Amino acid sequence: MIPIKDNIPTRNIPIINYSLIILNIIVFIYEITLSKQELELFFHTWGLLPVDLMNLHWINFLTAMFIHGGFAHLFGNMLFLYVFGDNVEDALGKIRYILLYILSGLGAALLQSVISLMSGSLNIPMIGASGAISGVLAAYVKLYPEAKVLTIIPPFIFFAFILPAWFFIGYWFLIQVLFAVSVPPNIGGVAWYAHIGGFITGWFLTDVLYPKKNPKLVHYSILR
16 A cells, blocks of 8 residues: 555644655665665665674664665655654654654664574665654554545555555554564565564554643544
8 A cells, every 4th residue: 555645734844754754865865876786785784684783783773774775665665754754743743753763763673683583594684764664653543543544555556545544554564464474584575573663662652752741732632
């Protein structure tokens, strides 16, 4: 499913969300200037290898969030971030939104690294913002469960469907779990467990970070 937009207006310009999108695009522009050999080295140097957890290379947990493996990888992640991130930033505030994003990304990387180590795949680099964005999706569905998401469902690309956020994101999470348990983690490809780890981290962090007593912010209960 491909989200196009939602029906929740934002009260403030989502500066942090836009900045994250721009930063990911800048890094990708740098990537496409590299040769194939340079790009492979870049992935292994700044992406997250499972052994980085054992070697305490913590900086790679952060840098890997801003690296993508191709245009489709980048576009898909940034589209989800664009549609859902602005409202989460609006609800949490800028500093709390940064914490949600980074900590969700770390939770995603930690779970994927542990699973990869257990499967024996030590040298497959993990890259991409999807783990952090999964945490954003978790926060969105807790804050705005009844929001409406304009959605394209392939192969019906010429039609758009309006789905409630709880269904769209719930279905998305179910797909991640199904693929995680059915696809061996040692063959590379999509880091399904990272999506699960980021989502779970974001789910619990939302209750910690959301300033419910702030009357200036939208409380999710009024949207149910």
